Amino acid sequence: MTSLPTFAPVSPQAHALTSLLVGVFVLLLVIFLLVSTLVIFFSVRYRDRPGAPEARQIFGSTTLEVIWTLIPIAILTVLSIFMIAADRVSDPPIADGRKPDLQVIGHQWWWEINYLNSGVVAANEIHIPVGKPILIDLRAADVIHDFWAPQLGRKIDAVPGHPNTLWIEADTPGTYMGECAEFCGAEHAWMRFRVIAQNQPDFDAWQRAQLVVPPTPTAPEARAGARLFIDKTCVNCHAVAGTAANQSVGPDLTHIAGREMLAGEAAPNTPQELFRWLKDPNAIKPDSHMPDFKLSDTEAHQLVAYLEALK
Amino acid sequence: MSQVVDAGVAPNLVTGEREGLLAWVASVDHKQVGILYMISSMFFFFVGGIEALVLRIQLAAPGLHIISPETFDQLFTMHGTTMIFLFVMPMLTGMSNYVIPLMIGAHDVAFPRLNAMGFWVQLFGGVILYFSFLAGGAPNAGWFSYTPLAEKAYSSLAGVDYWIVGLACIGVGSLASAINLAVTIICLRVQGLSVRRLPLFAWMTMVNSFLMIGALPLLNASLVILMIDRTFNAHVFDPAGGGSALLWQHFFWSFGHPEVYIMILPAFGIISEVIPVFSGKPIYGYEFVAASTVAIAFLSFTVWAHHMFAVGMSMVGNVAFGISSMTIAVPTGIKIFNWTATLYGGRIRFTTAMMFAVAFLFTFTIGGLSGISFAAFPLDWQLTDTYYLVAHFHYVIFGGSAFGIFAGFYYWFPKFSGRMMSERIGVWNFWLTFIGFNLTFFIQHVLGLAGMPRRVFTYPDLPGWAAMNLISTIGAFVLGFSILLFVWNIFDSLANGAVAGDNPWDAWTLEWATTSPPPPENFDRVPPVHGRRPLWDLAHPDRADEKVARA
Numbered sequence: 001m002t003s004l005p006t007f008a009p010v011s012p013q014a015h016a017l018t019s020l021l022v023g024v025f026v027l028l029l030v031i032f033l034l035v036s037t038l039v040i041f042f043s044v045r046y047r048d049r050p051g052a053p054e055a056r057q058i059f060g061s062t063t064l065e066v067i068w069t070l071i072p073i074a075i076l077t078v079l080s081i082f083m084i085a086a087d088r089v090s091d092p093p094i095a096d097g098r099k100p101d102l103q104v105i106g107h108q109w110w111w112e113i114n115y116l117n118s119g120v121v122a123a124n125e126i127h128i129p130v131g132k133p134i135l136i137d138l139r140a141a142d143v144i145h146d147f148w149a150p151q152l153g154r155k156i157d158a159v160p161g162h163p164n165t166l167w168i169e170a171d172t173p174g175t176y177m178g179e180c181a182e183f184c185g186a187e188h189a190w191m192r193f194r195v196i197a198q199n200q201p202d203f204d205a206w207q208r209a210q211l212v213v214p215p216t217p218t219a220p221e222a223r224a225g226a227r228l229f230i231d232k233t234c235v236n237c238h239a240v241a242g243t244a245a246n247q248s249v250g251p252d253l254t255h256i257a258g259r260e261m262l263a264g265e266a267a268p269n270t271p272q273e274l275f276r277w278l279k280d281p282n283a284i285k286p287d288s289h290m291p292d293f294k295l296s297d298t299e300a301h302q303l304v305a306y307l308e309a310l311k
Numbered sequence: 312m313s314q315v316v317d318a319g320v321a322p323n324l325v326t327g328e329r330e331g332l333l334a335w336v337a338s339v340d341h342k343q344v345g346i347l348y349m350i351s352s353m354f355f356f357f358v359g360g361i362e363a364l365v366l367r368i369q370l371a372a373p374g375l376h377i378i379s380p381e382t383f384d385q386l387f388t389m390h391g392t393t394m395i396f397l398f399v400m401p402m403l404t405g406m407s408n409y410v411i412p413l414m415i416g417a418h419d420v421a422f423p424r425l426n427a428m429g430f431w432v433q434l435f436g437g438v439i440l441y442f443s444f445l446a447g448g449a450p451n452a453g454w455f456s457y458t459p460l461a462e463k464a465y466s467s468l469a470g471v472d473y474w475i476v477g478l479a480c481i482g483v484g485s486l487a488s489a490i491n492l493a494v495t496i497i498c499l500r501v502q503g504l505s506v507r508r509l510p511l512f513a514w515m516t517m518v519n520s521f522l523m524i525g526a527l528p529l530l531n532a533s534l535v536i537l538m539i540d541r542t543f544n545a546h547v548f549d550p551a552g553g554g555s556a557l558l559w560q561h562f563f564w565s566f567g568h569p570e571v572y573i574m575i576l577p578a579f580g581i582i583s584e585v586i587p588v589f590s591g592k593p594i595y596g597y598e599f600v601a602a603s604t605v606a607i608a609f610l611s612f613t614v615w616a617h618h619m620f621a622v623g624m625s626m627v628g629n630v631a632f633g634i635s636s637m638t639i640a641v642p643t644g645i646k647i648f649n650w651t652a653t654l655y656g657g658r659i660r661f662t663t664a665m666m667f668a669v670a671f672l673f674t675f676t677i678g679g680l681s682g683i684s685f686a687a688f689p690l691d692w693q694l695t696d697t698y699y700l701v702a703h704f705h706y707v708i709f710g711g712s713a714f715g716i717f718a719g720f721y722y723w724f725p726k727f728s729g730r731m732m733s734e735r736i737g738v739w740n741f742w743l744t745f746i747g748f749n750l751t752f753f754i755q756h757v758l759g760l761a762g763m764p765r766r767v768f769t770y771p772d773l774p775g776w777a778a779m780n781l782i783s784t785i786g787a788f789v790l791g792f793s794i795l796l797f798v799w800n801i802f803d804s805l806a807n808g809a810v811a812g813d814n815p816w817d818a819w820t821l822e823w824a825t826t827s828p829p830p831p832e833n834f835d836r837v838p839p840v841h842g843r844r845p846l847w848d849l850a851h852p853d854r855a856d857e858k859v860a861r862a
Contacts, residue, residue, distance in 0.1 A: 003774035006693050006760045017693050024687055028680040035647060039672045042654035046590070047661065055591030056656040057859065060649070065599045068648045069641060076637045079687060083633055086689040087626060108465075143460040144556060146621060146696060150762050154692035157622045160459060161550025162557060164623035177773070181696040181764045182621075183453055185460060186380040189767035265771065287380050 005150040005177060010197075011169035013133075013153040016089035020082060027075070090154050094165060100137035102126070106145030106158035106180065108289060109187035109264050110251050120210040121239070123251030124193045125259050129203040130173050138164045146182035149195050155181050170197035175260075186287035192265035210255055213242035217309045225306025232293050232303075240310065250290065257311045263288065274304050339423035340831060341408050344430050346727065348405025351434050352398050353798070358441075359393035362386045364791055367751075371784040373772040383768035384451035385470065389440075391454030392474065395574065396481045397437045399712045401430075403577040404488050406719055407516045409727060411492060413822035413829060414510050416501025416837040421494040425487050433484025440477030443470050450474035453766065455567070456537065458548035458559040463541045472541060475534045482531040489523035492516055501821070503840030510820045510843070511594060514601045515580030519573060522608045526569035533562040557622055564615035572611040574708060576604060578715025579646060582668050585718045586650050588818045589665035590657030593844060593856065596649040603642035610639045620691040629688045636686035643679050647672065662816070663737030667718035670745050674710025678703060681756070696766075699759025705752045717744065717797070724801075725815050729827045730808030736800040743793035750786025754779045819844035 009015040105112040113122040128134050138147055140158040148155035152168040170176060180191035198206060217223050229235065230244060237249035259269050266285045267273040276283060278300045281290040295303070335343055366386055369377050412420055420426050443449045450470035452461040461471050496517040539545045546552025548559040587594045594600060616624065616632040650672060659665065681703040685691045694700060724732045758779045763770055770776055814823035823846055825834050838845050842856035
């Protein structure tokens with residue numbers, strides 16, 4: 001991942017923002033250098049020292065006042081035009097009848113992702129095909145969140161009762177960081193996500209794989225884990241296609257083994273971390289809504305075996 | 312001193328017969344009330360600063376678990392609320408309380424009892440706010456308490472209720488003080504001190520008082536609705552019950568943006584006094600500095616939704632609020648240019664007060680300019696709610712308001728106490744504050760551009776984030792140490808400072824025409840006022856401002 005994502009746009013939408021950002025920074029730097037040079041020069045030149053002449057009693061100049069009122073007005077007028085131009089590119093109007101591609105729903109503290117055309121359900125990791133503008137229907141399940149993938153487009157709030165839309169796009173394949181940018185409670189820090197942009201064939205293959213219902217596990221440990229998943233009330237919050245679990249309080253786990261990260265990116269998705277997460281969620285993400293079920297080591301290993309089989 | 316006129320006609324309500332602590336608690340003397348304001352603000356500045364240092368320790372490296380996320384949220388909520396409502400506002404109110412009646416040649420303020428009530432009510436609000444720590448937990452929904460997070464369903468503990476009641480008290484107290492100051496400046500000016508001759512600190516305090524009278528009721532009304540929501544499930548701000556989450560933001564920021572100017576206008580006033588005095592010149596473009604204040608006050612009520620560019624407003628709304636926000640840069644720029652021009656041709660004495668005032672020209676300019684990068688709303692979509700925003704408003708509130716407060720404190724301390732503050736410690740205080748402040752906050756601009764969101768209790772180890780956060784934490788400790796020096800300088804100077812005399816800086820406004828500290832009734836006689844600089848006119852009768860203007 002790049003160190004300055006706001007300066008590394010990979011979409012036309014984000015590009016418009018970066019260009020405006022660079023232009024405004026240059027403008028602000030020039031103004032700052034002007035003011036600071038004058039202040040430093042006057043401070044040195046007119047510093048009180050032995051033999052310094054008495055201060056000249058100057059009261060002002062209407063001409064200068066008019067000049068330094070009108071010049072900023074002119075600069076800001078020009079800036080307004082660039083501002084509106086950048087708005088048109090970074091937040092283009094939506095054509096009549098254009099349906100959203102994705103519905104993204106912010107939850108405390110994870111992202112639910114619904115592919116509206118294919119029916120794929122994912123969490124925290126958004127796969128998109130490169131080179132295509134993706135229209136997102138953005139909602140919130142509880143409090144206000146904010147969807148921000150700086151290299152792909154603007155940031156916008158997910159507001160309960162106030163659905164928003166935004167465009168994202170990636171011109172080159174890659175993994176791009178994303179995060180919740182609006183304070184949403186204790187685990188706001190670990191409400192991160194990533195956007196994985198793939199070439200169309202790769203994306204199509206991924207989408208097809210997501211639609212496959214994972215087979216019932218056959219290995220004994222994983223089968224025990226599948227039973228625990230039902231018995232330990234995991235089903236009350238999570239969904240796994242092809243089972244009785246169909247809730248969306250927590251992330252859909254149908255293909256959890258294929259994800260890179262766990263718990264809003266609080267930990268990498270490895271069997272060890274998954275084990276740690278199940279044993280003591282607070283150790284990884286304190287105050288998260290994932291309960292501590294006081295699992296024995298054996299139970300936790302069985303659940304890990306089951307979840308690792310959900311590819 | 313050939314000619315003198317009688318001072319103003321305010322009744323003298325000073326309760327001179329009381330002694331000790333009771334003399335302070337029962338006092339309605341504006342100077343004592345002003346000092347009470349300043350002492351309580353310094354205390355809360357200290358508390359808010361400790362909270363900030365704990366936050367910076369937790370953020371010093373990625374993945375730390377020194378404090379829990381819950382504690383982190385409480386501390387950043389309390390830090391913001393404290394610094395805004397219990398440090399910057401009351402500190403500026405305290406300075407105005409002390410200085411304004413002296414500056415306008417009055418014996419007292421217009422409503423001394425209302426004034427004293429204002430102080431005690433706002434202090435009571437602060438006590439209630441902090442009592443929450445003992446009552447099950449401090450508020451943790453941010454100083455802005457966005458709904459529905461601040462609703463009962465998501466913040467079930469009493470913290471937010473304490474926040475509501477505490478702020479409502481502070482709102483009432485501040486409103487009382489604003490009414491008192493506005494009436495005082497309008498009605499109690501000494502003969503000859505017309506509005507066109509009013510010192511700029513008094514000008515800006517007057518405008519600011521009207522801003523507070525307009526803005527604080529908006530806060531209190533919103534707080535009452537939120538309280539009804541939380542107590543009786545009214546669902547006004549709760550979408551789950553048919554309310555609107557965004558309505559709270561509109562209400563809150565229609566107070567909250569004027570609030571930003573409430574925190575900066577009196578500091579502008581201080582800078583407009585300190586820079587001319589230590590440059591040995593009158594302020595450049597007095598009329599324009601005064602009028603631009605009025606422009607800012609009006610405009611400040613038209614820009615609130617620039618805090619909401621990311622909520623998904625219509626394009627028309629975004630453009631309208633983007634342009635109105637940029638417009639504010641014009642009168643603010645006029646001020647910066649006039650302060651800079653005041654230095655030109657002067658004979659500049661770099662006292663500690665002046666160093667803070669000149670440093671303000673750098674730090675506040677950075678804060679003001681970075682504000683433009685939010686007014687251009689598509690940029691707000693990248694920058695808002697990142698550390699770039701944290702950097703921006705600390706350059707405005709610390710680099711602006713607090714630097715103004717330090718400048719004013721070093722400037723007026725001799726008047727408050729009769730003693731000079733140590734310039735030797737002052738120089739150290741200034742440079743450590745300046746370096747610590749910039750070390751803490753400048754890097755946060757970059758951190759925001761690197762994508763770090765604000766209000767997170769920890770963060771992943773992304774490229775550069777750890778190093779930048781560590782630098783910021785080190786800076787915060789330098790800054791914290793510099794504040795200790797400031798406090799030490801106050802105590803040391805109270806005990807050992809050189810005796811100040813009436814007018815140690817050769818300043819020109821009326822507060823320097825009486826003893827330091829002034830007697831309870833402020834003046835025996837007030838010098839005649841024929842211009843903006845009465846004491847200059849007295850010292851240079853041949854070159855009085857009035858004569859120069861006529862010639």
